[in-house]
Amino acid sequence: MSKKLLLEHIDVPGINTYEVYRQKGGYASVEKALKSMTPETIVEEVKKSGLRGRGGAGFPAGMKWSFLAKPDGVPRHLLCNADESEPGTFKDRYLMEKIPHLLIEGMIVSSFALGANVSYIYIRGEYMWVSFILERAIAEAKANGFLGKNILGSGYDLELYVQVGGGAYICGEETALIESLEGKRGNPRMKPPFPAVKGLWQRPTVVNNVETIAAVVWILNNSGEDYAKIGIGKSTGTKLISASGNIKRQGVYEIELGLPVDEFLNSDEYCGGMANGKRLKAVVPGGSSVPILPAELFYKTANGDARLMSYESLADGGFATGSMLGSGGFVVYDEDACIVRNTWNFTRFYNHESCGQCSPCREGTGWMLKVLNKLEHGQGSMEDIDLLWDIQRRIEGNTICPLGDAAAWPVAAAIRHFREEFEWHVKNPKLCMERNYGLLESTKKFELVS
Amino acid sequence: MALIKVTIDGIETQVEEGTSILNAARSIGGKIVPPAMCYYSSLKGSGGKCRTCLVKVTQGSEKDPRPMPKLVASCSTNVMDGMVVENTASQDVIDARKSIVEMLLVNHPLDCPVCDQAGECSLQDLSYEHGLSTTRYEFERRKFDPIDIGDHIKLHMNRCILCYRCLMVGDQLTNEREHGIIGRGDHAEISTYLEKSVDNEFSGNVIDVCPVGALTDRTFRFKSRVWFSKPLNAHRECTTDKCSGKSVLWMSDNDVLRVTARKDQNNEVKEFICNTCRFDKKDVKDWVIEGPAHISRDSVISQNHYELPITHKYKALENTAKPQ
Ligand SMILES: Cc1cc2nc3c(=O)[nH]c(=O)nc-3n(C[C@H](O)[C@H](O)[C@H](O)COP(=O)(O)O)c2cc1C
Ligand code: SF4
Ligand code: FES
Numbered sequence: 001m002s003k004k005l006l007l008e009h010i011d012v013p014g015i016n017t018y019e020v021y022r023q024k025g026g027y028a029s030v031e032k033a034l035k036s037m038t039p040e041t042i043v044e045e046v047k048k049s050g051l052r053g054r055g056g057a058g059f060p061a062g063m064k065w066s067f068l069a070k071p072d073g074v075p076r077h078l079l080c081n082a083d084e085s086e087p088g089t090f091k092d093r094y095l096m097e098k099i100p101h102l103l104i105e106g107m108i109v110s111s112f113a114l115g116a117n118v119s120y121i122y123i124r125g126e127y128m129w130v131s132f133i134l135e136r137a138i139a140e141a142k143a144n145g146f147l148g149k150n151i152l153g154s155g156y157d158l159e160l161y162v163q164v165g166g167g168a169y170i171c172g173e174e175t176a177l178i179e180s181l182e183g184k185r186g187n188p189r190m191k192p193p194f195p196a197v198k199g200l201w202q203r204p205t206v207v208n209n210v211e212t213i214a215a216v217v218w219i220l221n222n223s224g225e226d227y228a229k230i231g232i233g234k235s236t237g238t239k240l241i242s243a244s245g246n247i248k249r250q251g252v253y254e255i256e257l258g259l260p261v262d263e264f265l266n267s268d269e270y271c272g273g274m275a276n277g278k279r280l281k282a283v284v285p286g287g288s289s290v291p292i293l294p295a296e297l298f299y300k301t302a303n304g305d306a307r308l309m310s311y312e313s314l315a316d317g318g319f320a321t322g323s324m325l326g327s328g329g330f331v332v333y334d335e336d337a338c339i340v341r342n343t344w345n346f347t348r349f350y351n352h353e354s355c356g357q358c359s360p361c362r363e364g365t366g367w368m369l370k371v372l373n374k375l376e377h378g379q380g381s382m383e384d385i386d387l388l389w390d391i392q393r394r395i396e397g398n399t400i401c402p403l404g405d406a407a408a409w410p411v412a413a414a415i416r417h418f419r420e421e422f423e424w425h426v427k428n429p430k431l432c433m434e435r436n437y438g439l440l441e442s443t444k445k446f447e448l449v450s
Numbered sequence: 451m452a453l454i455k456v457t458i459d460g461i462e463t464q465v466e467e468g469t470s471i472l473n474a475a476r477s478i479g480g481k482i483v484p485p486a487m488c489y490y491s492s493l494k495g496s497g498g499k500c501r502t503c504l505v506k507v508t509q510g511s512e513k514d515p516r517p518m519p520k521l522v523a524s525c526s527t528n529v530m531d532g533m534v535v536e537n538t539a540s541q542d543v544i545d546a547r548k549s550i551v552e553m554l555l556v557n558h559p560l561d562c563p564v565c566d567q568a569g570e571c572s573l574q575d576l577s578y579e580h581g582l583s584t585t586r587y588e589f590e591r592r593k594f595d596p597i598d599i600g601d602h603i604k605l606h607m608n609r610c611i612l613c614y615r616c617l618m619v620g621d622q623l624t625n626e627r628e629h630g631i632i633g634r635g636d637h638a639e640i641s642t643y644l645e646k647s648v649d650n651e652f653s654g655n656v657i658d659v660c661p662v663g664a665l666t667d668r669t670f671r672f673k674s675r676v677w678f679s680k681p682l683n684a685h686r687e688c689t690t691d692k693c694s695g696k697s698v699l700w701m702s703d704n705d706v707l708r709v710t711a712r713k714d715q716n717n718e719v720k721e722f723i724c725n726t727c728r729f730d731k732k733d734v735k736d737w738v739i740e741g742p743a744h745i746s747r748d749s750v751i752s753q754n755h756y757e758l759p760i761t762h763k764y765k766a767l768e769n770t771a772k773p774q
Contacts, residue, residue: 168634170634185630185631190497190523190526351635351636352634352635353634353635354635354636355634355635356612356631356633356634356635356636356637356638357498357499357612358499358501359499359500359501359502359550359553359611359612360549360550361635362553362612362635362636362638363554363556364553364556365635365636366556366557366635366636367553367556367587367589370589387586394549394552394553397520397521398501398504398520398521398546398549398550399501400498400523
């Protein structure tokens with residue numbers, strides 16, 4: 001068994017309640033932080049831990065915290081990003097649903113470290129029931145003196161609110177999240193200024209993912225150095241991975257970073273291998289935005305090294321032969337999966353979710369979708385494959401926020417690694433219609449709304 | 451304020467700190483000025499969206515000479531001391547701009563022959579300048595029915611490029627914005643609350659800031675092609691608070707066909723006018739005539755070849771636009 005820092009007590013009955021959570025040592029980090037640490041020493045510990053943002057980009061959390069501007073007399077805010085909308089990613093939901101107090105505890109110590117007296121958890125609208133779980137946990141924590149005025153007699157005040165979003169992927173982008181929280185349309189802001197200087201209501205703000213904030217609890221209970229000893233190289237600690245696709249055991253797993261991908265996919269402790277005796281075709285290792293890896297590049301890097309579940313190893317080879325750890329949305333495709341259809345499906349998502357501010361993302365995602373639609377339904381030509389490549393190239397790097405890139409990368413990777421499959425669709429129009437399992441109907445419907 | 455040095459396409463200039471790259475380029479003028487479809491200097495918070503103004507920063511500043519990793523929107527990136535910028539000098543920029551123009555035309559109906567904006571349309575100028583009169587886009591374009599938003603303004607959502615300028619007019623010139631953007635992505639649209647009319651003393655300015663023919667003047671529609679009318683600068687003592695009373699009258703013989711605010715060399719209005727001046731004062735006697743109006747040098751109408759680009763566009767249309 002590998003080390004569990006977040007999910008150690010996940011199976012304890014009643015761990016979602018304050019009493020049981022407290023019995024298992026919960027809220028100890030708040031006592032320690034407020035009684036024997038200063039905000040500065042906490043930031044130092046988090047820096048030492050090497051903890052990296054778990055929302056997708058992997059930016060070092062301690063470094064982000066130390067960039068927070070601290071002008072006199074201006075309130076600061078911590079926002080927890082629980083918008084979790086990346087296809088393939090469902091780890092934050094699991095954590096919040098099963099062990100909500102861990103997130104609340106993390107929010108308290110992190111807010112204290114940043115000098116925030118009002119903090120928010122921004123959660124996607126589709127997680128409504130989870131928001132109720134969180135609100136109940138907040139009420140319990142408050143009733144027990146861990147939130148509100150003068151927490152544990154330390155003089156530190158903190159109010160924590162849950163804000164439910166309208167269900168938009170783009171509101172997971174940190175500045176769109178801030179706009180949405182302010183009650184506006186969730187359009188990403190132009191940067192600079194960065195949230196660390198001008199965020200929520202133009203005040204210095206830190207936005208962190210649910211898992212990032214939850215990880216701070218263990219770091220404070222133990223130490224940054226201890227955390228850094230877990231994992232491999234600059235990929236310290238553990239990571240929640242949400243595994244889906246045609247595998248024996250789908251679900252959320254906490255792994256120590258550096259675990260070989262082979263072990264993660266095939267051992268019974270984790271995914272348990274491919275189901276129904278199928279062979280592996282490809283893996284999207286970090287959520288829909290990251291490049292897809294064909295089986296051979298999944299197991300081994302281009303240099304022939306065994307691929308590991310770590311930021312560095314998954315990215316080895318750049319976009320030519322590698323991918324990214326991203327948000328840990330691990331999607332497995334077997335030999336029957338159609339890459340063209342999968343790409344079409346992802347593109348449908350990005351087209352639907354683009355906020356529409358920048359012309360390349362707004363128009364490009366729709367254009368790619370229509371070309372993919374043609375290809376997937378046996379009406380494409382070889383030129384369409386090149387056109388598709390060209391469109392994604394014109395979106396990437398030319399937009400305000402990374403959603404444009406996130407829409408372009410999966411298309412680029414699919415063509416890069418599976419061009420024959422696109423060509424097969426062009427050459428076998430009848431066959432690819434037959435493999436459509438009624439999908440055509442839903443496409444027609446989609447054409448009407450777009 | 452301290453002056454700092456910036457070089458754009460090899461031309462060095464000095465600007466105040468806090469100036470955007472675009473405005474620094476405008477202070478130099480000429481070919482090196484990037485096109486801007488969404489930025490509007492008199493509207494706060496505008497810019498950053500259309501991406502036509504992308505430029506390459508090959509040297510960040512004197513202190514930190516590293517180039518910027520991606521092309522940046524010149525309208526919303528401020529210059530640093532010693533910054534070196536490439537606009538038309540960079541092939542990357544030229545390519546990216548071509549891409550953006552193509553993207554902007556993806557859902558554009560290319561209905562210039564029946565569009566009131568033809569001849570003074572920024573998108574027409576832009577595509578003309580970049581040699582693109584069509585896209586490789588072969589699918590049905592998004593379609594909306596034109597709607598009247600109030601007595602004076604027509605909305606052709608098909609032509610909209612979602613620059614957000616009209617929203618900023620609503621926020622910054624009128625007391626209460628009565629229209630907004632609903633939906634996301636390429637299915638977003640400008641709309642009023644349940645087709646409520648946009649009716650406010652300054653709402654007519656949305657027509658002037660619209661870079662395309664999405665918002666047009668209902669009191670002028672189809673009266674004449676812009677290039678057949680003669681623009682005259684005129685003013686009147688307007689009693690509306692904050693109205694400049696400085697207008698352009700678009701004349702045909704002695705008839706005032708249309709009244710607009712005045713645009714500067716960057717095709718922007720600096721002094722807005724009220725709806726009374728714009729829609730109700732259609733008699734020459736209402737105005738003090740100053741003389742012929744100067745029209746932006748870059749615009750298709752002013753280059754004295756109105757017929758040329760327009761017919762060139764008709765041709766392109768015949769070849770490419772599929773009947774919808
Ligand atoms: C389109 C888009 C969607 C995103 N969605 C999420 C999300 O749902 N949850 C999340 O934690 N981060 C999301 N991110 C990343 C956030 O912008 C931000 O980097 C992150 O919340 C920072 O937290 P971290 O440093 O703890 O990872 C998204 C980014 C983009 C561009
Ligand atoms: S890249 Fe797409 S989602 Fe991001 S700001 Fe631009 S249009 Fe909106
Ligand atoms: S003018 Fe700069 S992005 Fe539109």
